[in-house]
Amino acid sequence: MSDISVPLVAADGTPLRKKLAQAMFKSRMRAFGLVLPLLAFIIVAFIIPIISLLWQGVHDPRFASLMPRTTEVLKPGDGKSEPTEKMFKALVADLVATKKDRTIGQVATRVNRELAGARSLFTSSARKAKKLEAPFKQSLIGVNKKWARLDVWQGMKTSSRVFTPGYLAKALDFKLLADGSIVREDKSRRIYVMLLLRTMKISLIVTLSTLVLGYPIAYLLSTLSVRTSNLLLILVLLPFWTSLLVRTTAWIAMLQAQGVMNDLFVLFGLTSDGERFSLIYNQTGTLIAMTHILLPFMILPLYSVMKTIPPSYVRAAKSMGATNATAFRRVYFPQSIPGIGAGAILVFILAIGYYITPALVGGQDGQMISNLIDFHMRKSLNWNFAAALGLVLLVIVMFLFWIYDRVIGIDNMKLG
DSSP, X not given: OOOXXXXXXXXXXXXXXXXXXXXXXXXXXXXXXXXXXXXXXXXXXIIHHHHHHHHTTTBXXXXXXXXXXXXXXXXXXXXXXXXXXXXXXXXXXXXXXXXXXXXXXXXXXXXXXXXXXXXXXXXXXXXXXXXXXXXXXXXXXXXXXXXXXXHHXXXXXXXXXXXXXXXXXXXXXXXXXXXXXXXXXXXXXXXXXXXXXXXXXXXXXXXXXXXXXXXXXXXXHHHSOHHHHHHHHHHHHGGGGSOHHHHHHHHHHHHSTTSHXXXXXXXTTSSOTTXXXXXXXXXXXXXXXXXXXXXXXXXXXXXXXXXXXXXXXXXXXXXXXXXXXHHIIIIIHHHHHHHHHHHHHHHHHHHHTOOHHHHHHOTTTTOOHHHHHHHHHHTSOXXXXXXXXXXXXXXXXXXXHHHHHHHTOGXXXXXX
């Protein structure tokens, strides 16, 4: 007698497995349709602008598009040979065209980022380029002797790259040469790696500070009655109802030499009136203000996780002879690690991108890499370099996030 398996079918005769697959597909499509407007908004208003900005860190076609003849004749060269008459002829033709199109300013700005002082050289020469005649090499050098310098042509060759690693190299204290090689910047110009390391250091210290201060508060909130904990939780959330700028400005009044904090230190004899502590316009001011501002972001994840830990676990450990310290260390603390991970990631990522607070209370020693990005975005208008700095910062954050996932595991991070 042979076993014959008969497939289950629905009422309309369709196999049940196929019917279930169709129902699941329709359910997923309905769910996707509900989130589609929000997903489209995030892509259009958030992801695309970020990608387009970061793209500028490796893509700069201005010189190549505005100076096509010069770009073409510069391609075969190694950047070390003397410029030829053909190169000067192409340069004069491009200078005349960019002056006519009023785009010489863009060209001059692009080359000036590779060679300081090149902007005035290009703009002044473009005004006279229309009157120049062959031989163009002698004519252009007659306008300005700087055209005979090899470093000017090397700067143009470097600027002629449409896809360039130069901005990323500069963000890491390196320099792109005309022949395509990358070398280390002079010691006096190596500032960006130092700022990156300082940003990591400040963010890490702020994260640890908020953890040390926030853990006892979250533990207290989780052990109190619901009514009392809710009342105290309002005090934790109270800073969110005040502007970040107002809170930072308040710290300026508190931390200055004649401020509240120094007055208290003098009152309690911790220092004399003539030797007050320097708590502002340095790294100390940045750490104090950022720790206070980001503290709620550590307390809330910790509290939400601690609230789910049954108190009976600790009581059971004590009933079996464990001391308070042992019960906390071996029973309670391991269960709160997901909250620690969530709070640490949240605070660290927020801290690494802070720029308002360091700008107001940090001074020279308390500045972070985000302040430099803001400077190049708003003042120097070097968006390409700002994008490169942002890309480097993003890669570092993603790398640290990957390490966190490998060591602790992203699955262990909980918000309650």
